[in-house]
Amino acid sequence: MEFKAIERAGDAFQRPVAPDHIQAVCRRVFGRDARSAVELGLGAYNSTYRVTVDGEARPVVVRFAPEPGAQFPSERQLMRNEYATVPYLAVIAPLMPRVIAADWSHELIGRDYLVQTLLDGVPAPEGLPDYPRPAWAPFFRQLGEITRKIHQVRGPAFGPVAGGGHATWSQAVIASLEDIAADLDRAGLEAADLRKAAALAGENRTVLDEITEPRLLAGDLWTVNTMIAAGAPKPTITGVLDLDRTLWGDPAADWTMRMVAKKPDERVAFWEGYGEPARGAAATWRFLLYEVRHLGAVRLERHRLGSGDGVRDTYEAVIRVLSELT
Structure with missing residues (x-):
């Protein structure tokens, strides 16, 4: 062979x-x-x-x-x-x-x-650079449509699809923050900031528990987990893969939503396919808390990949978010 x-x-x-x-x-x-x-x-x-x-x-x-x-x-x-x-x-x-x-x-x-x-097409990170940046908008619009379809799926409880079972969204969020903090301990990394976020989540359970219906979150849907058609006039998604971090929860907590919000560039076309996101003080507070959870997961990944600088960057980022939460 x-x-x-x-x-x-x-x-x-x-x-x-x-x-x-x-x-x-x-x-x-x-x-x-x-x-x-x-x-x-x-x-x-x-x-x-x-x-x-x-x-x-x-x-x-x-x-x-x-x-x-x-x-x-x-x-x-x-x-x-x-x-x-x-x-x-x-x-x-x-x-x-x-x-x-x-x-x-x-x-x-x-x-x-x-x-x-084997899915048809080429990985989006390889294929998208073949198009001028303004031409990426249709890709993000289609990504919004796909994400909307996923988020419309309802589930039985909050938490990971396999092994979930939290009755409330606050329980699932707190458990996730505590689990990540425990993993950081095992890795020899400081986790006090994640535990502070878990404590804030406990103090503000009512804000989290405004989310009463578990929806399916892709967990890791972004350009790196999509395939696009080779040589198409515009970037067209032909495949979605590696959705292993799925969970039931608040759609705003999905990794996709975080990535869309990071830059006001071509990705704003996402909202044309997805629809308007939730707004208001409670939605903003929840989104900030979800950012801490994302950063904790990123910290673990960067440690796993041996990126010391990347790990350090997450501490500074969490400090900034916590200052807005408290």
């Missing part, structure tokens, strides 16, 4: 998978051998390979979750969370990869893995 892996430092979070493991997966799922496996560079959590299998007309994608012991508890079993979300993402089914197989048994390799169909 032809095998191409990405060279990484020996202490990198993303761990390679041996060719024999990929062969074993293909024999289990397809009953045939793999002819080639190429590791894909996008994404910083799972280890992902484009695999060509004997007898299959198209390559498939095989994604391996990190080893269980390497996962932060606040990010545990994200692949299983994604798998549990598939039925709720039927509203965007034509854009999603189909799951061919999922294996949590750890019989072949001590990691969860998914085998999925």
Whole structure:
């Protein structure tokens, strides 16, 4: 089998998978051998390979979750969370990869893995620069339409799709902040600012609990997790992938909404597809609290990727947000 892996430092979070493991997966799922496996560079959590299998007309994608012991508890079993979300993402089914197989048994390799169909198109981070910046507006308008469809899906309780179950939104937010703080402790990082945010959330439960209906949040939907049509007259989304951080909650808490709000550039076209966001003092307070939660998750990710400067930047950012919350 032809095998191409990405060279990484020996202490990198993303761990390679041996060719024999990929062969074993293909024999289990397809009953045939793999002819080639190429590791894909996008994404910083799972280890992902484009695999060509004997007898299959198209390559498939095989994604391996990190080893269980390497996962932060606040990010545990994200692949299983994604798998549990598939039925709720039927509203965007034509854009999603189909799951061919999922294996949590750890019989072949001590990691969860998914085998999925390969989406058409090119990754948006690679394809968007082919267009002048003003021409990116249709992309963000379409992203708004997709996000609106996801946010219209109603759920049974607040929290992660797999393993959620909080009766109120305030309980889910506080639990998330505390879980991230505990992970920062384990990583040897200061977490007092996250605990202060959790305390503020507790003091202002009534503001959070104005959100009474759990809605589906994509969790990580942005340019890096979309595919666009190759060579189209305008950037057109053809696929959405890696929605492993889905949860039930307030749509304003979604990562997508944070990213849209960061810059008043072409991305403002998002609102043409999505509709007007919630406004008012309570909505603004909640959005600031969600920003602290996002920054806590970013801090963990930057630590995982070995970015000391990136970790330090999050502390300064949280200080600024907390000053507005209190």
